[in-house]
Amino acid sequence: MAARARDIGAVRSEAAAHCARWGAPQVADTVALCVSELLTNVVVHVGEGVPATVGITWCGHDRVRLGVTDPDPRPLPALPAAAPDAESGRGLALIDVLALRWGVAEGAYAKTVWCEFATS
Incomplete structure (x- = not known):
């Protein structure tokens, strides 16, 4: 897909639908939120x-894996310390809290x- 802000909502919906179809509705909203952040x-x-x-994979009976690939090997994402009054910069911190693990x-x-x- 072409990464466009206007299309992120549709991708969120599709990600949540995949989780529901796989019998993991309990993570559908979390996966949808994280795909929009990525x-x-x-x-x-x-x-x-x-x-x-965007790839969403059912990993056995206990995990769902989300991956977002882009064509630029840099910059590598990092967990920044966002200022309390910052309007952005918390997406990876959110993923860090919600996911079992994450990486690049x-x-x-x-x-x-x-x-x-x-998923369990």
Whole structure:
């Protein structure tokens, strides 16, 4: 997909629908929130309209994995310390709290920011 702010709502809905179809409705809202955070990071830090791939994988009976890939191997995401009055900068901190774990898979020409969620 082309990473565009106007399309993030539709991707959120589709991510939640996947979780519900897999019998994991308890994580649907969390996965939807995190996919919007990761896609917003692509739009803000890499650019509006760049190609991005969203993958949601059922990992056995106890986890759902979300990954968002963009074509820029840099900048690598990090957990910043947002100022109390900052209007942005808390997306990865939110993912850090909501996910079992998260990380970045680096490639020569792309990166994937991924996170996993418990379904039980």
